[in-house]
Amino acid sequence: MLLKLLKPSIILAIFLGSLFALYSELSEINPSDVYKNYKDFPVWIFLLSVLCSFAGYLTLVFYDLTSLSYAGVKLGFFRTAITSFISFALCNVLGFPLLTGTATRYHFYSSWGVETKKIAKAIAFNSTIIWLGFTILAGILLTLGYGHILFKNFDSINIYISNILGVFLISVPAVIYICSKLSLSLSLPFVSSNKFKFPQPKFIIQGTFVSALDWLLAGISCYILIAYYADISFLEFLTIILLAQVCGLLSHIPGGIGVFELIMIKGLSASINVDVLLGVLILYRISYNLIPFVLALIVLTTYEANRSKEQLDKARKAIKTTVTSFGSYLPPVLAGACLIAGTLLVLDGQLPPSDSNFASLPLFLLEFSHFGASVFGTVLILLSRGLLRRVNLAYLTSVTMLAGAFVLSLVGHFHPETSIFLLILLIIIIPSKNLFYRKAALLTDPFSSRFTLVISIIFCTAFWILLFSYKQIPYGHQLWWEFTFEGNASRSLRALITTLVIFSAWTLHRIFVPGRGSISDCDQNDYSIASTLLNSTSETRSNLLYLNDKLIFLSPSNDSLLLYANSGKTAVVLGDPFGNPETAVELIWDFYEKCEQKDYLCCFYEVSNHYLEAFSEIGLRAYKIGELARIDLVNFSMAGKKRLSLRNVRSRISREGYTYRVIESKDIKQYLPRMREISDAWLKEKSGKEKKFSLGYFDEEYLSRFNHAMVFKGDELIAFTNLWENDSLEEISVDLMRYLPKQTSNLMDFLFVELFLWAQAKGYKSFNFGMAPFSGLEDETSYKWWAKIGHFIFTHGEVLYNFQGLRAYKNKFNPEWENRYLIIPNEIHLPRVIKDLAKLVSGGISSAIVK
Numbered sequence: 109m110l111l112k113l114l115k116p117s118i119i120l121a122i123f124l125g126s127l128f129a130l131y132s133e134l135s136e137i138n139p140s141d142v143y144k145n146y147k148d149f150p151v152w153i154f155l156l157s158v159l160c161s162f163a164g165y166l167t168l169v170f171y172d173l174t175s176l177s178y179a180g181v182k183l184g185f186f187r188t189a190i191t192s193f194i195s196f197a198l199c200n201v202l203g204f205p206l207l208t209g210t211a212t213r214y215h216f217y218s219s220w221g222v223e224t225k226k227i228a229k230a231i232a233f234n235s236t237i238i239w240l241g242f243t244i245l246a247g248i249l250l251t252l253g254y255g256h257i258l259f260k261n262f263d264s265i266n267i268y269i270s271n272i273l274g275v276f277l278i279s280v281p282a283v284i285y286i287c288s289k290l291s292l293s294l295s296l297p298f299v300s301s302n303k304f305k306f307p308q309p310k311f312i313i314q315g316t317f318v319s320a321l322d323w324l325l326a327g328i329s330c331y332i333l334i335a336y337y338a339d340i341s342f343l344e345f346l347t348i349i350l351l352a353q354v355c356g357l358l359s360h361i362p363g364g365i366g367v368f369e370l371i372m373i374k375g376l377s378a379s380i381n382v383d384v385l386l387g388v389l390i391l392y393r394i395s396y397n398l399i400p401f402v403l404a405l406i407v408l409t410t411y412e413a414n415r416s417k418e419q420l421d422k423a424r425k426a427i428k429t430t431v432t433s434f435g436s437y438l439p440p441v442l443a444g445a446c447l448i449a450g451t452l453l454v455l456d457g458q459l460p461p462s463d464s465n466f467a468s469l470p471l472f473l474l475e476f477s478h479f480g481a482s483v484f485g486t487v488l489i490l491l492s493r494g495l496l497r498r499v500n501l502a503y504l505t506s507v508t509m510l511a512g513a514f515v516l517s518l519v520g521h522f523h524p525e526t527s528i529f530l531l532i533l534l535i536i537i538i539p540s541k542n543l544f545y546r547k548a549a550l551l552t553d554p555f556s557s558r559f560t561l562v563i564s565i566i567f568c569t570a571f572w573i574l575l576f577s578y579k580q581i582p583y584g585h586q587l588w589w590e591f592t593f594e595g596n597a598s599r600s601l602r603a604l605i606t607t608l609v610i611f612s613a614w615t616l617h618r619i620f621v622p623g624r625g626s627i628s629d630c631d632q633n634d635y636s637i638a639s640t641l642l643n644s645t646s647e648t649r650s651n652l653l654y655l656n657d658k659l660i661f662l663s664p665s666n667d668s669l670l671l672y673a674n675s676g677k678t679a680v681v682l683g684d685p686f687g688n689p690e691t692a693v694e695l696i697w698d699f700y701e702k703c704e705q706k707d708y709l710c711c712f713y714e715v716s717n718h719y720l721e722a723f724s725e726i727g728l729r730a731y732k733i734g735e736l737a738r739i740d741l742v743n744f745s746m747a748g749k750k751r752l753s754l755r756n757v758r759s760r761i762s763r764e765g766y767t768y769r770v771i772e773s774k775d776i777k778q779y780l781p782r783m784r785e786i787s788d789a790w791l792k793e794k795s796g797k798e799k800k801f802s803l804g805y806f807d808e809e810y811l812s813r814f815n816h817a818m819v820f821k822g823d824e825l826i827a828f829t830n831l832w833e834n835d836s837l838e839e840i841s842v843d844l845m846r847y848l849p850k851q852t853s854n855l856m857d858f859l860f861v862e863l864f865l866w867a868q869a870k871g872y873k874s875f876n877f878g879m880a881p882f883s884g885l886e887d888e889t890s891y892k893w894w895a896k897i898g899h900f901i902f903t904h905g906e907v908l909y910n911f912q913g914l915r916a917y918k919n920k921f922n923p924e925w926e927n928r929y930l931i932i933p934n935e936i937h938l939p940r941v942i943k944d945l946a947k948l949v950s951g952g953i954s955s956a957i958v959k
Contacts, residue, residue, distance in 0.1 A: 119360050123565050126359075126366035127572045130373070134576060137383045150336065154391055157332045161396045164325035168196050170318040171234055172213075178311045179230040181222050190407065191216040197404035198441070201363055201397050201448065233307065233315070240284070240312070241319020243277040246350055250274030254347040281316050288312050323350060329396055333388045338380035348375035361565065363397060394525065402529060405445060405536055439543050439725075443495035445533050446488050446506055451566050452526045453485025453513055457603040458573040475599060477516040482603035484513040486610045489566060493559055495544065497697065498725065503537075503544035510534045546694055563611055570607065574600050637666050645686050648832035648841040648876055652682065655810055657800060661702075663687070663695045670699055673801055678944035679708040682802055684715050693722045700726055711941050712931035714802060714879060723931050730929040731938075735915075737877035737923035741840075741868045746861070750922065754861055761858040766826065768862035771816045779818070780808050782825045786846050793849040801949045804830070804843040811844065817863045819847070819855060826851055827859055832876075840867045841876035860921065879928055880915040 169185070172192040176183060195212040217227045251274030288306040306312075327346045334345060352371035356364020369389055376385055457478060488509050494502025514530040578600065635653075638660045642650035652658065653671060661670040661681075668687030672679055681699065685692035696712075696719060703710035712723070720730055746755055771779065787806045791797070798805035814830040827847030833840050842863070847855055864875060932941050 120561055120564050120568075122359050123361050123366050124568060126361075126370045127568060130366060130370050130572070134373075134382060134386065137386065137576075149333075149387065149391060153332060153336050154395065157329050157392070157395045158399060160325060160329040160332060161400065164322060164329060164396075165193055165196060165400060167318060167322045167325055168192050171238070171315070171322070172230070174237070174311060174314045174318060175230040175234040178233045178307055178315075179226040181217075181226050181230065183217070183220060183222070187216070187220060193400070194404045194407065197400040198444065201401045201444075233311070237312075237315035238319050238322070240281045240316040241321070241323050242350065242354065243280045244316060244320050245323050245346070247274045247277030247279075249343060249347045249350070250277065252343070254343055281312070285309060285312050323353070326353065326396065330388075330392045333391055333395075334376070334380065334385070337384050337388070338376065340376065340379040345376070348372065351375070362562065363393075365565070365569065398525075398529075401445075401448070402532055405441065405532070438540060439498050440496055442533075442537050442540060443492045445536075446495055446510075447492035447562070449510065449513070449530055449533050450485040450488030450490075450492065452529060453481050453488065453517070454566060454570050454603075454607055455573055456517070456526050457482035457485065457607075458570050458600045478599045479603055479606065481513050481516040482607055483610070484509045484516065486607045488513070489563055490610070490614055497546065497701070498544050499546045500544045501547075503541060507534070507538060510537065546697055560615055563615075567608060567611055570604055574604055634660055634662055637662065638669050641667065641669060641687050644835055646834060646836045646838035647683070647686060648834055648839050649683055650686050650834075651814070651832045651843070652802075652804065654813055655800075655804060655807065658682065661695070661699050663691045663698070665691055668692045668695050670695060672699075673948055674708070675944035675948035676940075677708055678711050678941055679703050680801070680945060680948055681710075681712045682714065683712075684718055689718075692719065696722055697726060700728070709937055709940065709944075710933060711945070712929075713945065714928045715931055717927055717929070720929070728931050728933055730931050732927055733930045734879045734881040734928050735925040736879045736928050737918040737921075737925060739864060739875040739877055739921055739923050741864060741872050741874055744864055744868055746865070754857060754920075757854045757857045758861050761852060761855065764852055765821055766852070766855070766858065767820050768859065768866075769818050769820060770831070770866060771818055773813055773815050776812050776814075776816060779816075779825060779828075780811070783811070783828055783846070784808075786825065786828065786848050787844075789849055790846045797950070799949055803949075806844065806846075814843075817842070817859060817866070819859050827855055829859065829863075831863075833872075837871050837873060839874050839876050840870075840872040841878070857920075864921075877918050877921070877923055880918060880925075 166189075169189045169192040172188045172195075173185070176188060191213055194216075198212060213231055214227055217230075250270045253270060284306065288309045288311075291306070307315075324346070327342075327349045330349055331342055331345050334340070335342075338345075349372065352368045352375070353364070355371055356368040359367045361367060369386075372389060373382060373385060380388075488506060491502045491506045491509065495506060510530055510533060514527060514534060517527045517530060638653060642653055650671075653660070658671045658673050661672060663669065665688075668685050668689075668691045670681045670685055671683070672681040674680075679699075685695050700710050702708075710728070712728075714733070714736075715723075715730075716736075723730060745751070746758075784806065804810060811830055815833065816828050816830050818825055819827040827845075829842040829845040831840065832843055845856065867875060930941070932938065
C-alpha cells in the first residue's frame with residue numbers, strides 16, 4: 109500500500125509546491141483585474157488562437173500516420189484523424205496517457221482489425237518521436253543564445269552552458285538518424301529476438317518534422333494571445349513555453365496544471381503584467397484544452413452515428429444507437445467528462461460571479477444556487493468513478509446532478525462556459541442509459557490512490573482560487589455567517605468547506621470501511637448454497653467444488669457464483685461463472701473490484717468466449733491458452749468409415765475378455781483399495797504427481813460422491829474414471845482417469861467408446877473431453893507474440909508434456925473445438941500469473957514441468 113501511495117504523494121507534493129509558488133508570484137495581483145482582462149479580451153484574437161490550436165491538432169494526425177506507417181498499417185486519413193484527435197484531446201485534459209491516449213488508440217485500431225503487436229509498435233514510436241521535435245527546437249534555441257532566459261542567474265557562463273546544451277540536444281536526433289541510416293541495431297533484453305532495429309531514415313525525418321511542427325504550433329497558439337499585450341520576440345517566448353510544456357508533462361499532473369502556469373509567469377513576468385498574463389493563460393487553456401475536449405466528445409458521438417445512419421430515421425435514435433454500438437468505450441469518456449464538469453462547478457464556486465447584478469434574485473435563491481452547484485459538482489466528481497465502472501445508480505444520479513447543476517449555474521450567474529459544457533454533456537449522456545447496467549452500490553468500489561490524487565488536486569486548486577480571489581478580504585469568523593448580496597467570499601468559503609467535508613468523508617470511507625466480505629471468507633452456509641446451485645448447472649466442472657480446495661464468491665442474489673483459489677497474491681477463478689447469466693456479469697465486476705480492494709491480482713483461468721465482452725469492458729485482456737474438445741452425443745454414431753478403427757478396437761478388446769461397467773456411487777467404497785493401487789501404479793509409471801485446482805486428484809471422500817465408468821478383466825478392476833454428471837443432462841464429463849500399466853493397447857479408447865454410448869442412451873447431449881493446452885494458437889491474431897510462444901511450446905514442448913499427443917488423441921473422436929482463455933489485467937502481469945498458476949495447479953514450477 110505504501111508503494112502504491114508513493115508516486116501519487118510525490119505528484120501531489122509537486123502540485124502543492126507549484127500552487128504555493130504561484131500564490132507568492134501573484135501576491136500583488138487583484139483578482140478582479142484578472143477577470144476583467146479575461147472577459148474583455150478581443151474575440152477575433154481568441155478565435156485566431158483557437159484556429160491555430162486546431163492546426164496543431166491537425167499536425168498531430170501526422171504523428172499517427174507516421175507511426176502507423178512505421179508499424180506497417182494503412183488505415184486511411186479519416187480513421188487516423190478521428191483516432192488521433194480524440195486521443196490527444198482526452199490526454200491533454202485528463203492526463204494519464206496510458207489510460208487515455210493509449211487506451212483510445214488501442215480501442216479504435218483494434219476495432220478496425222489492426223494486430224495488437226502493430227498497435228503497440230505504433231504507440232511506442234509515437235511516444236518516442238514526440239521528443240525528437242522538442243530536442244531539435246530546444247537545441248536550436250539554446251545554440252542561438254536564448255538560453256539566457258534559463259540561465260539568467262549565471263551571467264558569466266550562460267552562453268557556454270546554453271551552447272553546449274543546445275549542441276547536445278541537436279546531436280540526439282542526429283545520432284538516431286545516423287544509426288538509422290546505417291541500419292544499426294541494439295541488443296536489448298526485453299525486445300523480441302533481443303534486437304532493437306532503428307526505424308528507417310524516412311520515418312525519423314517525417315516524425316521529427318511533425319514533432320517540431322507540433323511544438324511550434326502549440327507555441328504560436330499561445331503567442332497569438334500573449335503578443336496582443338507583451339513586447340517579446342517569438343523565439344524568446346518559444347523557449348519559455350517549451351520549458352513550461354515539458355515540465356508540465358514530466359510532473360504527471362493532469363494537464364500540467366500549476367506547473368505550466370508557474371513557469372510561464374516566471375519567464376514572462378518581465379514582459380507582461382502578471383494579471384494580464386494569468387487571464388491570457390486561462391484563455392489558452394480554453395483554446396488548446398477545453399474546446400478540443402468538448403469537440404472530441406461531439407466527434408465521437410457523430411462519427412458512430414454516421415456509421416449506422418442507413419439504419420436510422422431519427423436523430424434521437426441515431427444517438428441511442430451510437431451509444432449502444434460504442435458501449436465498450438463511451439462510459440470511460442463520459443466518466444472523464446463528468447469529472448471535468450464537477451471540477452468546473454467546484455472551481456467556479458470559488459470565483460467571483462460573472463454578473464454582479466443580483467437585484468432581481470432573492471437572497472435565499474442566490475445562496476442556495478451557489479452552495480448547491482458546488483455540492484452537485486463535488487458529487488459529480490465522486491460519481492465519475494461509478495460511471496467508469498458502469499454502475500446504473502451512478503448514471504441516474506449523474507443525470508440528476510447535471511440537470512440540477514445546469515439550472516443552478518444559470519440562476520446563480522455562474523460563468524457561461526460552465527453552463528454550456530454542462531448542457532452539452534447532459535445531451536450526450538442522457539441516451540446512454542443502457543451502457544450503465546450494473547446494480548452495484550456506489551460506496552463499495554475499492555480505494556484508488558490515483559483517484560484520491562485527482563480529487564486532492566481539485567480541492568487544492570479550489571482552495572488556492574479561494575485564497576487568490578478574495579485575498580483582499582481579511583479572514584474573520586463572521587464570514588461563515590454573513591448572508592448578503594455582496595458576500596461572495598462567504599458563499600465561496602461555505603461551498604469549499606462543504607466540498608472538503610464530502611471529499612474527506614468519501615476518502616475515509618474508502619480507506620477504513622471494508623467492502624462486502626472478503627474474497628477468502630466462506631462459511632458452511634455459503635457452501636451449502638453453492639452445492640444446491642451447482643447441482644442444477646449445466647457445466648460439469650462445478651463438481652470440483654467437492655474437493656474442498658476452492659473458495660466460492662457468491663452473487664448477492666445467491667444465484668451465481670465463482671470458484672477460485674488464492675495463490676501468492678493472485679486470485680485465480682476457475683472457468684466461467686456458474687449459475688444465472690443475468691447476474692454473472694455483475695459478479696465478475698464485484699470479484700474484480702474485491703481483488704483490487706484486497707490488493708490481489710485478478711485472474712480467470714480456462715474461460716470460454718461467453719463473457720469476453722464483459723472482461724473487455726472491465727479492461728481485462730484475454731489470452732488464448734488452448735482448445736476444449738466437445739463430443740456431440742446426440743449425433744454420435746459408431747457407423748461409417750470414420751469409426752472403423754474404433755469399432756475394431758472395441759471388438760478386439762471385448763474378445764480379450766475386457767468388460768465395461770458403470771458402478772454407482774453407493775457401491776464405490778468396496779472398490780477404493782483397488783482403485784488406490786491402480787492410481788499409485790499409474791502415477792509411478794508416468795513419473796508424475798497429482799495435479800490440483802483445475803483437475804481432481806485421488807481422494808476417497810471426493811471419489812465416493814460419483815458414479816464411475818470401469819473396465820474389468822474378468823472380475824479384476826483394470827481402469828476407472830469418475831463421472832461428472834448433472835441433472836440437466838446437458839453435459840457429461842470425466843475427471844480422474846487411471847488404468848493399470850502394461851495392459852492391452854487402446855484400452856482407454858474402449859472405455860470412452862462405451863462411455864459415449866452409455867451416456868447417449870441416458871439422454872446426455874454432449875461429452876466434455878477437456879482441454880488441449882496451447883492447441884490452436886497458430887491461428888490466434890489478437891496477441892501474436894503470445895500465440896508464437898504458445899505454438900512453440902505446443903510443437904516443441906514434448907519434454908514437458910505431450911501437448912500434440914493429447915490433441916491428436918482427442919481428435920480421433922472428431923470433437924468440436926472451443927477456445928479457452930486466460931484473463932488478466934495486463935500482459936506485464938503474465939510472468940507472475942504463470943508462476944502462481946503453476947504453484948496452484950502443480951504445487952510449484954518444478955512440479956509443473958513433470959509429466
